[in-house]
Amino acid sequence: MEEVTLTINGKNVSCPSGTSILNAALENGIKIPTLCNHIHLEPVGACRLCLVEDEKTGRTMASCVTPVAPDMTILTDSPTIKTHRINIIRLMMANHPESCIVCSQGNRCELRQIAAELGVGQIDLYPMPHYTGLEEANPFIIRDLSKCILCGKCIRADHELVVVGAIDYNLRGFKSRPATVHEMPLEKSSCTFCGTCVSICPTGALSVKNSAYVGSPHKKSSTICGFCGVGCSIEMGSVDGQIVEVTPSHNENTVNRSTLCVRGHFAHDYLNVSERLSTPLIRSGGELLPATWDEALDVVAQGLISAKKKYGPQSVAFLGSSKCSVEENYIFQKMARVILGTNNVDNGSYGSERKVISLVSERLDGGGRIKPLAGLEEAEIIFVIGADPTETVPVVGYYLKRASRIKGIPLIVADSRRTGLVPFSSLWLAVSPGSDVELINGIAALVSKKDGVDSSFIDKFTQGFENYRDGLSAFDLERACRVTGVDMVSMERAADLLRGKKIAFVIGHGILQQKYGASAMDAIINLALMTGSLVGDNKGFYFIARENNEAGALDMGTVPDFLPGRRPFHNDVDRKYWERIWDVRLSPDPGLNLMRMIEEAEKGNLKALYVMGENPLRGLPQTERIRNAFNNLELLVVQDILTTETTHIAHVVLAGASFSEKGGSFTNMEGRIQSFEPVVSPPGEAKPDWEILGLLSKKMGYPEGYLSIQKISAEISRNVPIYSELGKGREEAWVRETSNLRLFNQDGMGDSIPFSAVTSKEGELFDKEYPFAAILGSLKYHLGSGTRTGLSKRIKDFGLKGEVEISPEDAMKLNLEAGDKARISSPHGSIEREVTLNKGLRPGRVFIPIAFHNNDVRQLIELTQLGEADSPGWNMRPVRVEKIRKNV
Ligand code: SF4
Numbered sequence: 034m035e036e037v038t039l040t041i042n043g044k045n046v047s048c049p050s051g052t053s054i055l056n057a058a059l060e061n062g063i064k065i066p067t068l069c070n071h072i073h074l075e076p077v078g079a080c081r082l083c084l085v086e087d088e089k090t091g092r093t094m095a096s097c098v099t100p101v102a103p104d105m106t107i108l109t110d111s112p113t114i115k116t117h118r119i120n121i122i123r124l125m126m127a128n129h130p131e132s133c134i135v136c137s138q139g140n141r142c143e144l145r146q147i148a149a150e151l152g153v154g155q156i157d158l159y160p161m162p163h164y165t166g167l168e169e170a171n172p173f174i175i176r177d178l179s180k181c182i183l184c185g186k187c188i189r190a191d192h193e194l195v196v197v198g199a200i201d202y203n204l205r206g207f208k209s210r211p212a213t214v215h216e217m218p219l220e221k222s223s224c225t226f227c228g229t230c231v232s233i234c235p236t237g238a239l240s241v242k243n244s245a246y247v248g249s250p251h252k253k254s255s256t257i258c259g260f261c262g263v264g265c266s267i268e269m270g271s272v273d274g275q276i277v278e279v280t281p282s283h284n285e286n287t288v289n290r291s292t293l294c295v296r297g298h299f300a301h302d303y304l305n306v307s308e309r310l311s312t313p314l315i316r317s318g319g320e321l322l323p324a325t326w327d328e329a330l331d332v333v334a335q336g337l338i339s340a341k342k343k344y345g346p347q348s349v350a351f352l353g354s355s356k357c358s359v360e361e362n363y364i365f366q367k368m369a370r371v372i373l374g375t376n377n378v379d380n381g382s383y384g385s386e387r388k389v390i391s392l393v394s395e396r397l398d399g400g401g402r403i404k405p406l407a408g409l410e411e412a413e414i415i416f417v418i419g420a421d422p423t424e425t426v427p428v429v430g431y432y433l434k435r436a437s438r439i440k441g442i443p444l445i446v447a448d449s450r451r452t453g454l455v456p457f458s459s460l461w462l463a464v465s466p467g468s469d470v471e472l473i474n475g476i477a478a479l480v481s482k483k484d485g486v487d488s489s490f491i492d493k494f495t496q497g498f499e500n501y502r503d504g505l506s507a508f509d510l511e512r513a514c515r516v517t518g519v520d521m522v523s524m525e526r527a528a529d530l531l532r533g534k535k536i537a538f539v540i541g542h543g544i545l546q547q548k549y550g551a552s553a554m555d556a557i558i559n560l561a562l563m564t565g566s567l568v569g570d571n572k573g574f575y576f577i578a579r580e581n582n583e584a585g586a587l588d589m590g591t592v593p594d595f596l597p598g599r600r601p602f603h604n605d606v607d608r609k610y611w612e613r614i615w616d617v618r619l620s621p622d623p624g625l626n627l628m629r630m631i632e633e634a635e636k637g638n639l640k641a642l643y644v645m646g647e648n649p650l651r652g653l654p655q656t657e658r659i660r661n662a663f664n665n666l667e668l669l670v671v672q673d674i675l676t677t678e679t680t681h682i683a684h685v686v687l688a689g690a691s692f693s694e695k696g697g698s699f700t701n702m703e704g705r706i707q708s709f710e711p712v713v714s715p716p717g718e719a720k721p722d723w724e725i726l727g728l729l730s731k732k733m734g735y736p737e738g739y740l741s742i743q744k745i746s747a748e749i750s751r752n753v754p755i756y757s758e759l760g761k762g763r764e765e766a767w768v769r770e771t772s773n774l775r776l777f778n779q780d781g782m783g784d785s786i787p788f789s790a791v792t793s794k795e796g797e798l799f800d801k802e803y804p805f806a807a808i809l810g811s812l813k814y815h816l817g818s819g820t821r822t823g824l825s826k827r828i829k830d831f832g833l834k835g836e837v838e839i840s841p842e843d844a845m846k847l848n849l850e851a852g853d854k855a856r857i858s859s860p861h862g863s864i865e866r867e868v869t870l871n872k873g874l875r876p877g878r879v880f881i882p883i884a885f886h887n888n889d890v891r892q893l894i895e896l897t898q899l900g901e902a903d904s905p906g907w908n909m910r911p912v913r914v915e916k917i918r919k920n921v
Pocket residue numbers: 180181182183184185186187188211230233234235236238239
């Protein structure tokens with residue numbers, strides 16, 4: 034790009050043409066005051082505070098919207114400019130209410146700060162305040178538009194960043210204000226309570242509702258959101274060791290670009306609840322009683338070692354967590370494998386994605402991992418399958434909506450339900466639950482028939498295409514339409530949109546968690562290979578990660594089938610590698626996954642289970658079955674930050690620290706490894722998980738104590754090639770590609786990737802007794818089973834009921850109206866819910882949100898696998914729906 038040279042305040046400056054004067058100044062350390070400008074918003078030149086003067090021409094201009102030009106001689110602080118700025122601020126202050134002086138947002142109000150910097154004190158103009166009511170009925174946001182300066186940042190954030198369109202300018206002239214349609218309260222509008230507008234508002238017009246604290250936090254610290262796998266960068270504000278505020282980071286290269294979702298912004302208040310554990314507990318006389326760390330760890334160490342001695346290493350198991358850090362997962366699985374000699378290690382992601390991700394990892398030899406979300410806004414076409422990111426990972430939803438609405442990128446959505454992305458899509462494929470294998474193979478058959486394949490990619494990087502193509506030619510498309518419920522016109526349209534394009538696949542729990550997930554993923558990999566869609570930042574697989582460190586837990590080998598670095602446990606070479614490093618002989622016995630652990634506990638073969646950061650009694654189906662299995666254990670250790678359904682039945686409870694109270698790293702769904710530091714101290718005697726594990730290892734005779742997080746990250750970076758960048762003093766690193774496949778190798782050497790055979794699956798079968806497909810999914814207000822978000826006061830105060838959604842046609846048949854109470858039953862249990870009608874559901878399907886009512890929806894599901902081996906199949910169930918009470 035052409036370089037432009039100019040002077041700013043006498044300093045020679047050079048920058049690419051098209052740069053605004055404001056950015057040119059900022060990049061050269063020259064500060065210009067602004068109110069309506071923001072790093073992630075298109076500049077509009079609304080406030081005029083950033084005026085600068087061209088000394089040569091005497092022309093004044095808004096620097097945020099004026100590009101640099103050769104030979105400009107810009108003054109940012111000339112007497113003329115100062116006078117203009119002071120007048121602008123005086124006018125704004127005159128519009129402000131008198132309460133401005135005592136506003137609780139005063140310390141963070143940019144208007145007040147700039148006024149102070151310019152020496153504007155008492156308002157000397159005739160005051161013309163806008164009196165508007167205070168809107169604070171919802172538990173998240175307070176709106177006091179009397180303090181609005183019409184900078185438009187909230188509206189632009191709502192339209193340009195989160196693409197919701199809940200607010201816009203209303204009325205004209207002096208009365209103009211940002212408002213919802215028909216001035217409805219926010220909770221009745223389409224607002225998602227992401228809070229992005231609040232964190233970007235330069236005045237006190239929009240603020241966070243905080244019943245526990247009023248005023249500015251005493252300390253602000255950067256960290257990573259503790260909820261989902263996007264890993265948003267946040268600032269946590271604290272007062273006296275308590276988190277009182279969360280805002281998005283406004284740095285340039287964060288994954289969330291100044292946005293958050295309702296969970297990240299408002300649900301971290303769960304960190305201060307009375308259910309936090311603050312001391313170790315030991316069961317004695319049927320009760321859990323406080324103990325010292327020494328006492329508790331003695332019981333755990335002796336219990337684990339004696340179980341190993343008495344019953345053998347297979348009698349002990351370790352269930353880790355995708356909520357705990359990379360470092361903690363590493364030493365957790367190491368403790369199991371090295372000290373206890375067992376490969377019985379798993380983590381909570383078993384239920385959400387493990388099987389499918391492991392398959393991809395094996396088929397692509399770990400390649401194609403690095404997927405910056407920014408690539409979605411540069412994609413040729415996006416295919417969203419079995420994912421509703423607007424609810425599960427809302428920041429990914431923002432990327433997709435921006436890609437479609439702002440960049441015009443075609444979007445195909447395959448989902449049984451009309452999700453929040455469907456209005457942004459070019460095509461919605463309302464596929465019948467469980468029939469994605471047929472859908473993908475049908476589309477692939479049509480792409481192949483229409484000659485939409487990438488032959489040079491196929492020749493260079495793959496093998497077995499001919500057989501695969503023959504399989505597609507023989508594929509019964511009419512049957513596929515019948516099974517999927519997608520008509521041929523839509524199938525053809527999908528193939529037309531995809532052919533000849535490189536595809537960015539966004540894959541969610543509709544695939545990851547379904548009973549034929551592995552076969553569906555096999556079919557998706559074939560389609561990606563056929564279209565040459567695997568390498569590059571704007572194509573390939575974007576897997577939705579529900580928990581913040583799902584990827585990191587798998588990378589660190591907190592699973593029975595992989596050792597750290599995602600090296601297969603069954604591979605002798607990889608096992609020998611770790612035997613050398615850990616100086617130990619690793620048992621080659623295949624370990625138990627979560628499901629097998631429960632089954633072995635049921636049979637009485639598993640004697641001791643160590644659970645870190647998971648709550649199986651709330652998260653997994655068939656609670657009573659799990660409770661009975663756990664009651665068979667001689668030792669159940671639960672390490673957690675909260676009192677949960679599972680800590681209640683433990684023999685020993687170890688009080689852990691939350692992510693905000695310790696250091697470590699999380700790996701997000703992009704492959705970005707983000708390190709964080711403690712923001713506050715843990716409550717009472719609670720300790721970081723890594724420290725507890727270090728102390729326990731020592732008690733069990735392991736010589737090396739883990740005295741610092743740095744020591745653990747150094748061990749990881751030394752020995753796990755894909756984490757070689759970890760802990761090098763940087764806040765951020767990326768997973769490294771180390772695949773041996775030619776496709777992912779810089780030098781073009783290595784193996785080619787085989788196509789797999791075309792398979793067919795029936796989809797879900799229904800009978801007269803259970804005629805409805807119940808789709809079990811998340812809403813944005815809760816994460817997973819809701820152990821944490823269910824304790825957030827704000828989320829509770831919002832009063833969501835978790836209604837069952839049913840199509841108007843089915844409601845009519847069942848004589849149901851909105852607000853009626855219905856019983857939903859499966860062969861495994863039943864629940865009761867209020868009914869709401871959803872026109873976006875096809876007849877025969879109902880949607881039930883998980884996490885509500887203590888996550889009782891899990892009682893509808895069977896714990897043991899119903900589909901392919903090791904697939905949880907927990908996202909869909911055939912059910913019956915009956916009316917039990919009329920809305921009154
Ligand atoms: S509410 Fe805040 S962000 Fe929105 S226009 Fe007013 S001052 Fe600007």
